[in-house]
Amino acid sequence: MQPLPLPLHALRGLRALLNGFSQIFLQSHPGCGLLVILALALGAPHLLPGALLGGLGSMFTAHWRGYPRADIEIGLYGYNGILLGLLIGAQFSWSPAVPLLILISAGLSSLVLAPWMRRLRECRWLPAFTCPFVVLGWLLLWLATPLQLQLLAAASPAALPLDWSNGLAALARGLGQVVFLDHPLSGLCLLLGLLLADRRCACWALLGSALGLALALYQGWPEHSALAGLYGYNGALAAIALSQVHRTPWLPLLGIALALLLQPGFSALGLPALTMPFILACWLVQAGAESWKRTVKAGAPARRTQ
Incomplete structure (x- = not known):
């Protein structure tokens, strides 16, 4: 079987990434994922690079580990990495370590999710949902001081009538x-x-x-x-x-x-x-x-x- 041409590989990868954005809302729809990206571009464009990097990091880790292609293509190995990229971008000041931190945490989210999904299918475990994102997010916030990461000042919501x-x-x-x-x-x-x-x-x-x-x-x-x-x-x-x-x-x-x-x-x-x-x-x-x-x-x- 001949490998797919590079443009088709790129299109499949783009579709999987868009599905990863839509899986944040438990959907697998590239159009929905594109509108999630548009929402980020309108509301917080500075968070978008981290989200894209997190999605790519979790997808590449899944490819490297040989996880089921169908799961990767519908975005199941994208959304936790995207959320981690958003969290890191929203919580930490920019430094050269931030992109590396996003890639490592996004990759770990795929490594955590894969055995969970196997148990879900074989032993009827409860679904993981965004649990890898939450647990790794808590860990990152706890390690902020040892890792010498500067937390951004939390912005209080504006008082509205x-x-x-x-x-x-x-x-x-x-x-x-x-x-x-x-x-x-x-x-x-x-x-x-x-x-x-x-x-x-x-x-x-x-x-x-x-x-x-x-x-x-x-x-x-x-x-x-x-x-x-x-x-x-x-x-x-x-x-x-x-x-x-x-x-x-x-x-x-x-x-x-x-x-x-x-x-x-x-x-x-x-x-x-x-x-x-x-x-x-x-x-x-x-x-x-x-x-x-x-x-x-x-x-x-x-x-x-x-």
Whole structure:
């Protein structure tokens, strides 16, 4: 079998990279990935080089290790590296070590993800989602001082009046915060990308962001953080993930609620939440649903014998 010509290799690589950007929102759609890149270019262009470098680093590591080509092409070995590139670009001042740090962490994310995916398929493990990104991100933030990395000063969300226009903008910001963006136009690009990939998931993502905003305001959590979308992105991700698996609305709604209720706990632990509330919420809902199915199946023969 003859190898593919170089232009075809480049096109396949570009498609895989775009799919990696879309997999941040649990999609595999190059058009959605392109709109994620556009959202970054509009909202935080300085983060885009790190995201591209992280995506390429995780993909090349997967190719080097000989992981399944189909998984690479649909972006499964791209999104954790992209998120790590975004996190490093958003948290650390520029230095010559930063690109190397992005490449190493992105490569490690692929090395962590591969055995997890094997266990998922062979032993029905819970899905990894963005767990490699979260764990490696926490590790990087903890190692910042030993590695002599200078953390950027955390920018406080701007104080905005609570009105309809800022409320609607907060829904878009809830989507944007998935990729560290707080510009409403960037959030709108992401919503368009989701609509292009899966209209049902787009509606659920918007609902997850809206419920996050509503709960934050109802509970009296910081209003400026709520309007910046910081309580919307985990709910949006949980809504997307669970709505893809469960057709009934109750389990995605439960996942949204769990993600929102878990998020403040990470501040109490002194950890940035990142996307861990979304991951834990999905794991709890999925484990609970599987346990319920097993209970129902075990009870069915007993009822028939009575």
